[in-house]
Amino acid sequence: MSDKLPNLIDPLLFAERRSILEGTLKVAVFERLSDLVLVTDTDVRIKVQFAKEGKRAVVFGTIETMLELECQSCLQALSWPVDLSFKLGVVSSLQEADQLEIDCEPLLFDGEKVSLTALIEDELLLALPDYPKHGYDCIGQRSSKDADFDDQNQSETNNPFSVLAKLKKTGE
Template identity: 35%
Template sequence: MRDRLPDTIDAAFLASSGKGTGREYCGDLSIVGMQRLAASLADTDAPDLQVRLHIGRDAGGVQCLEGEIQGVLHLTCQRCLGRVEFPVQRTFRLALVHSEAEADRLTDGYEPLLLEDERLVVREVVEDELLLALPDFPQHSEAETCTLPEYRDDQETVTVDEKPNPFAALASLKRN
């Protein structure tokens, strides 16, 4: 059974639930208001993300949150500073832990998510995962689609040529 995506998930029920059980949530989520993410974006005009979450206990009894985020983010191309659409398809698998020691005991395949209390704030979890999904160097996939800085430099040179440039003479001396 799938529930609508809530603002928060109370993980307390996991303590009494059996292995291999859980709850699933599905819905749209806006990135507007995600301050940390916004600092890395060109704008927040992108359509809502599609988010699917499953919280439960796996067959080994680990309390886990698994999820998938799909959508598009608007980043700034580092080559031309134009806007570039970055498709997001992020899947994650987090183990809910209550201490560092508990995190150290985790088996492979899980990233620890330290719980302050039993309440998971869905927006914060999704924002964290989006930050991890961002590329270090966003750019248009094809160089031709960039408005290249070199092109803009050429235009500037044309206007500069109309005025006497004291460095132009120096530059030609150096070339010779």
């Protein structure tokens, strides 16, 4: 086990060794993800284990972080907790990928080393909502606040009328 996460890995070799990698990366190291979040100085906690299931090398792990997304309704920050687990089966061809069990995504490995960072980033991107949005009526809340503000402004500028209205009331 190591605190440092290597970037390029040989999944077959790691599976033979039953390696476990654990560590923390900043959101900033994930270029594609960084474009989609408001804050990149966030820790991403990662644990990846390599094993063999029969002859198949498998990679499974967990990723935990809190991403700051932009709500697509009100354009304000939206905290999006991520706590996901994944399982990948190492395959050398697409035909082989078709034979994987249903709970296993394929990790295509052609002998060149695999980028662990890219692998983690793919999993994170899959976990993001297509349309991040607050779980409550954030637009409604904002526009009702704006309306209150307008009311206040109006009662100040239209003071003579409100005085008149008061006079009318007391006159009755």
